[in-house]
Amino acid sequence: MANNENNEEHNSKEPQEKPVISDETLESIVRKFQDSFTGGNKQHKFWETQPVGQFKDVGNSGLPEGPIEDPTPLSEVKQEPYNLPSLYEWVTCDMDNEETCAEVYNLLTNNYVEDDENMFRFNYSKEFLGWALRPPGYFKSWHIGVKVRASKKLVAFIAGVPARIRVRNEVVSMAEINFLCVHKKLRSKRLAPVMIKEVTRRVHLENIWQAAYTAGVVLPTPITTCQYWHRSLNPKKLIDVGFSRLGARMTMSRTIKLYKLPDSTVTSGFRKMELRDVPAVTRLLREYLAQFVVAPDFDENDVEHWLLPREDVVDSYLVESPETHEVTDFCSFYALPSSILGNQNYSILKAAYSYYNVSTKTPLLRLMNDALIVAKKKDYDVFNALDVMENEAFLKELKFGPGDGQLHYYLYNYRLQNAVKPSELGLVLL
Ligand SMILES: CC(C)(COP(=O)(O)OP(=O)(O)OC[C@H]1O[C@@H](n2cnc3c(N)ncnc32)[C@H](O)[C@@H]1OP(=O)(O)O)[C@@H](O)C(=O)NCCC(=O)NCCS
Numbered sequence: 001m002a003n004n005e006n007n008e009e010h011n012s013k014e015p016q017e018k019p020v021i022s023d024e025t026l027e028s029i030v031r032k033f034q035d036s037f038t039g040g041n042k043q044h045k046f047w048e049t050q051p052v053g054q055f056k057d058v059g060n061s062g063l064p065e066g067p068i069e070d071p072t073p074l075s076e077v078k079q080e081p082y083n084l085p086s087l088y089e090w091v092t093c094d095m096d097n098e099e100t101c102a103e104v105y106n107l108l109t110n111n112y113v114e115d116d117e118n119m120f121r122f123n124y125s126k127e128f129l130g131w132a133l134r135p136p137g138y139f140k141s142w143h144i145g146v147k148v149r150a151s152k153k154l155v156a157f158i159a160g161v162p163a164r165i166r167v168r169n170e171v172v173s174m175a176e177i178n179f180l181c182v183h184k185k186l187r188s189k190r191l192a193p194v195m196i197k198e199v200t201r202r203v204h205l206e207n208i209w210q211a212a213y214t215a216g217v218v219l220p221t222p223i224t225t226c227q228y229w230h231r232s233l234n235p236k237k238l239i240d241v242g243f244s245r246l247g248a249r250m251t252m253s254r255t256i257k258l259y260k261l262p263d264s265t266v267t268s269g270f271r272k273m274e275l276r277d278v279p280a281v282t283r284l285l286r287e288y289l290a291q292f293v294v295a296p297d298f299d300e301n302d303v304e305h306w307l308l309p310r311e312d313v314v315d316s317y318l319v320e321s322p323e324t325h326e327v328t329d330f331c332s333f334y335a336l337p338s339s340i341l342g343n344q345n346y347s348i349l350k351a352a353y354s355y356y357n358v359s360t361k362t363p364l365l366r367l368m369n370d371a372l373i374v375a376k377k378k379d380y381d382v383f384n385a386l387d388v389m390e391n392e393a394f395l396k397e398l399k400f401g402p403g404d405g406q407l408h409y410y411l412y413n414y415r416l417q418n419a420v421k422p423s424e425l426g427l428v429l430l
Pocket residue numbers: 043044045046047048111112113114179180181182183186187188189190191192193214215216217219
C-alpha cells in the first residue's frame with residue numbers, strides 16, 4: 001500500500017469521506033471509475049425536476065450563465081406547506097428556545113452525517129447550531145422540522161440562512177441550505193425531497209430564488225468537487241480511534257515527533273481577533289475574496305457574526321503589524337467535533353476546520369502553522385482543510401494528508417457554464 005508523504009495512512013476519516021487516494025487498491029479504483037459514470041447516468045427522480053444544472057447539459061455551451069428559472073410574483077408562490085404523510089407535521093424550530101435547540105441537537109447528534117464505515121458522526125454543538133442558524137437577517141421560518149403528530153418527537157430537519165454570494169461579477173441573494181437530516185428509521189421514504197421543496201417554498205416567500213449547498217453525494221450537478229485534508233495534532237488518539245493508521249515503517253514515537261508543534265506561535269503581532277478589528281478584517285477579507293469565482297460578499301455585520309471568536313465555535317486570529325498597527329493577515333477555523341462510535345476509550349474527536357484565511361504580509365505557510373499551533377494548544381485532535389482558495393499552497397508542506405472523501409458544492413437555480421476548480425472557490429459552508 002502506498003503512503004502519503006507523511007508516512008501516515010489515513011483509514012476511515014470522518015463524515016463525508018471515501019477511500020484515501022494514496023491508499024487505493026485496484027478494486028477501489030475500479031469502483032470509483034464506475035461511480036464516475038453512474039454519477040452521471042443514475043436517475044435522479046427528484047433532482048431531474050429541479051432548476052439545477054442537469055448532467056445531460058454538461059458541456060453544452062449554448063446555455064447561458066445565471067438563473068435557470070425567473071422569479072415568479074410572490075402571490076404565485078404556493079401559500080400552504082407541502083403535504084407530509086398524515087402521521088407527521090411541519091414545525092418551525094425556534095432556535096432562541098433552548099429546548100428546541102436541544103431537540104435539533106439531539107436529532108443531529110444521533111442521525112446526521114457519518115463516514116462510510118460508520119466510525120464517526122458529526123456532533124455540531126448547540127452553541128454552534130445557534131450561531132450557524134442565526135446570522136444577520138436570518139428567517140426563523142427557514143428552520144424547518146418534521147415531528148411525529150402523536151408524540152411530537154422531532155424526526156427530520158432542514159435549515160436555510162440568507163447570504164449574499166458573488167458569482168463572477170454578480171452578487172446574488174441566496175439561501176445557504178444545511179443540516180438536512182432524516183431520522184435513521186425514516187430513511188428512503190422520499191421525505192428529503194419534500195423537505196427540500198418546503199424549504200425552497202419558504203425561501204421563495206422571502207423573494208429569494210437561488211441557493212448554495214454542499215453534499216458528500218453526487219447530485220446534478222456540482223459546481224466543484226473538493227477534497228478534505230487532515231493535519232494530525234494528536235496522532236496517538238487519531239490512530240487509537242481508527243481515524244488514521246500508523247504509516248508503514250513508522251513507530252508511534254516517530255509519528256508523534258513528526259507532528260509535534262511548538263508551544264507558542266512564531267509570528268510577531270499574531271493575536272486573537274477582537275470586536276474593534278471588524279472593519280479592518282472586513283476590508284482584508286473583501287479584497288482577498290474578490291479573486292475567486294464564487295465567494296461570499298461579506299459586510300461588517302457578516303464578519304462580526306461569522307468571524308468574531310466564540311468559545312468552542314469559531315476562532316479567528318490576525319497579525320497586527322507591531323510598527324504600523326495595520327492588520328495584515330488573518331486566519332480562522334471552526335469547531336466541529338465528531339462522535340466516535342463504539343470506542344471503549346474515547347467518545348469525541350475534536351476537529352478544527354479551516355475557515356477563511358488571508359495572507360498579505362505573513363507567508364501563508366507561517367500563518368497557517370501558527371493556526372495549527374493555537375489549535376493544538378486548544379486541544380484539537382485534528383485540523384481539517386478543504387483544497388479551496390489557496391489552501392493547496394500549505395497543505396502538503398504543513399503535513400496535512402489527503403482524506404478519503406469529497407465534498408461537492410452546488411448552486412440551486414443558477415447555472416455556471418463550466419465547473420470551477422476548488423482553488424477558484426472562495427466559499428466555505430459549515
Ligand atoms: C440525506 C438524507 C436526509 C436523505 O434522506 P433519505 O431518506 O436517505 O432519502 P429520501 O428517500 O428521503 O430521498 C432521496 C432523494 O434525496 C436526495 N438526496 C439524498 N441526500 C441528499 C443531500 N445530501 N442533499 C440533497 N439531496 C439529497 C437523493 O438524491 C434522492 O433524490 P433523487 O432521486 O433525485 O436522486 C438522509 O440520508 C440523512 O439524514 N442522512 C444523514 C445526514 C446527511 O447526510 N445529510 C446531508 C448532509 S449534506
